[in-house]
Amino acid sequence: MPGIHEDTLVALDLETTGVNSSNDHIIEVGAVKFVGDKQVDTLSTLVNPNRKLSSFIVGLTGINQEDVDAAPQWDDVKDEVADFIAGVPIIGHNIGFDASFLRSHGVKPDGLYDTMSMAEIALPYGPEYSLVRLSQRLGFSHDDPHRALSDALVTRDLFLHLLEIIEGFDRSVLEQIEALGEKASTPLGRLAGRILESDDSPLLPTSDSITGIDHKELGQRLRSTNRTPSVEPHKYDQDEIDGESVMDSVKSIFGSAGALEETLDGYESRPEQLEMAEAVTNAIENGEHLVVEAGTGVGKSLAYLIPSVLYASRQGKKVVVSTNTINLQEQLTGKDIGISSNALEAYGDKSDRLRAAQLKGRANYVCFKRWQNAVLSSDPNDVESKILSKLLVWLQETETGDRGELALGRLTPMFSRYSAQGALMCPSNEGPCFLRTARNKANASNVVVINHALLMSDIAMGGGLLPDHDVLVIDEAHHLESAATNHLGFSVNQFQLENELRQLTGHRGILGRLAAVISKGEINALDASTHIATQAVEAVDSAIQNAAVMFDLAAQIASESTRGSQQQSELRVTESVRTQPIWSDLEIAWENANTLLLGVSEHLGDLCEQASATKDSSAEGLVLDAYSVKDSIESAVTSLRQAIPEPDDESVYWLRTQTGNRGTNINGAPLDVSTKLNQALFDGARSVILTGATIAYEKSFERYRNSIGLSTGNDIALGSPYDYRKNTLIAVPEDLPAPGEAGFANATAVTLIDIARSSAGRVLALFTSISALDNARKAITPVLGRDGIRVIAQGADGSPGRIMRMLAEDEPTIALGTSSLWEGVDLQGASLNALVMARLPFPVPSDPIVAARSEMYEDGFNEYSIPEAVQRFRQGFGRLIRSKTDRGVFVILDNRIVTKNYGVKFQRSLPRCTVRRVSKERLFPLLQSWRDGTFE
Ligand code: SF4
Missing domain, CATH: 3.30.420.10 (Ribonuclease H-like superfamily/Ribonuclease H)
Known part of the structure; x- marks a missing residue:
């Protein structure tokens, strides 16, 4: 053809x-x-x-x-x-x-x-x-x-x-894409079929795999990834290290004309960085904890990596580095570890002894067995067909199985169906497994980079997810408390639970397929397994109905008791909520749903055991899917029990209802994570180094230490080596209406227009709410559009990453951002002339965690809200100057920073800059003079 x-x-x-x-x-x-x-x-x-x-x-x-x-x-x-x-x-x-x-x-x-x-x-x-x-x-x-x-x-x-x-795909891959596409009637299936039918299509598959994966080749690929030689302690003799301690080596590597200057283009020795590296070395060698606040430009990652790497490679120890963001994780593995290795080599150390690996949480890795099961047995719709085909193509070459390699976009939520997260009960060690490969590689490495989420999962599970290690470095350590709060808490969503349950029943549901596997293995089991499956299907239907009654009551309580917006109501579950008559109805509904959910879980467990006993390897993926659902049900059962009939005083609980297809959530979080973190992180023999750019409050580390349960070790605060007085102008238009006063939104928009015009459209404006951002966007877009200045906004124009890429393009642009743009943004040079803060970033007082934590203090506003806001304020400010030669202006539109007593705490938290309080009319000429160099 x-x-x-x-x-x-x-x-x-x-x-x-x-x-x-x-x-x-x-x-x-x-x-x-x-x-x-x-x-x-x-x-x-x-x-x-x-x-x-x-x-x-x-x-x-x-x-x-x-x-x-x-x-x-x-x-x-x-x-x-x-x-x-x-x-x-x-x-x-x-x-x-x-x-x-x-x-x-x-x-x-x-x-x-x-x-x-x-x-x-x-x-x-x-x-x-x-x-x-x-x-x-x-x-x-x-x-x-x-x-x-x-x-x-x-x-x-x-x-x-x-x-x-x-x-160019192998014939077996094309056949699989055709098969998946045919089931879902997608054009791509037809296209694959058309290619297969044509005269010049690939005639023979290179493998006879029915899923399009050559198992032998995949196994070899994973073995070669895993062939990292394990780390033997490097036996230095006295001659080799020439009598030098790690401290001596650190001083030499970071010092003037040292190995870093020799190997890293543009590197300049900095006293702050050397001081940090020495403090880290001391702490590691003495097995102590250390907190380091390192201002922008100190170069903190090398300051902890090089001592850690020297220590690990010379003494055969293992170091784990945990970061909050993927960006920093990637910077460490993609760049900084390489720089450290080069410096070590130049110094004469055995840099080949450095083995580094990145380890992520289970949810990041594809489970090959689950993917295979889905390909073989599912009846996909067009979206499932697309993601299964995409994973098929990726599986031809990935060495990591890490979803971070994939551009999933709208398909992101679907990945969890094939991830190792749900695969908690692997039936065997046979077959390719990306998670096992990543863990083996981490075990064989002496520097392992993880994220806070994995660190917290390890804590929640009582260990076992991370390799044993001697030193733990926690970067972006100001996020430790919130990471612990998020990961040690829970959120049970009505629709997610219902979706999990629905996977069990219906056409090609898990229960029916489990029964079929069992009956295939043993004729006599047919009746028994079919009976259990039938009972389980009935239990699932009842569980769905009863869970719906429970969530509906929760939604009713939330919306009746709050004045929530039309999109969302949120209610903190306090003692007074629990004494309302409707709460008793909720407890009864919970009891019914709980009994039924436990019943479903039990039936599922029985069928999984029987299916596993058949030793039918083709059923492994199905059993994993079943265990994944069982695990989700059990974790929901535990969380709901805690939130509804058996709350503890150490936690905060809240209900949230959302419109659309987002359903009701029943949530819980620990009120105070310090005891848990103290036991899990600081109470052992290892040394823990905590670092970040914004840790101290009012020059003290006490508040931070209390929040994470750290009572031993030293602290140091290292200022930035940049000359802020020369390169940063802080401008406060003090006659603008204050937030909450009439005219504030309008004044914000008018001032943003002035700032964008006077700063050549190189502006990042930070907001504390989506609605404020949206109002500003609508007001300024047409006006600035006429001036040729593009207005882009987080959400409306894409993800934070996309917004930053657009801001870096060579086009006059003002970017409006919330939440994630307050930190982690690194725009150097001419990309950013002005940073605007629309209002001081106080935490939302009605947020259940904020409200509950504020109550722990005598004066919640001064002792909790202000310190939280000051830390956020410092993080926002940190976006402006990212290199020694950067120059920019920081405009604060919230005049409370100069009119309120607490304003001084915000002012004092910044490095010494040039500050001007001006009238709104004077702002434009002031910014212009700053830009054209006539500023005095
Ligand atoms: S279930 Fe088995 S194959 Fe799947 S990720 Fe877990 S260990 Fe690997």
């Missing part, structure tokens, strides 16, 4: 007035007809939508109102469009969108191929799948992004490129 390269195809793109195909209109059509790489024809026309274009659409596409007003009506071009695509498969990027507009405009498209879905599968690593990003990455010329013909032409190029990749 002729290949798809001989088919006539059309790549098409539409520009529209909005995203709703029933209300919005087409404003431009672009299409290119082609056969293989030969272009046959093109179509390009604007269309008059008979309505006003939004500024967003004008900004996005560059199509102006006058352009469309002068264009033909849709009825005048409809036939031409229909004729152009008639009888020919249509290719588009996110083609579902274009197809829905064609249909709503009376044109019926034929077969559809979506290049976005193709890219998601054929290029599993991403990093992004927008047409613009893909064309940039693949080097296609894309003259006019978001114009229909230009997008259609680049879609054609992308299609041909992806087709070539997919045609």
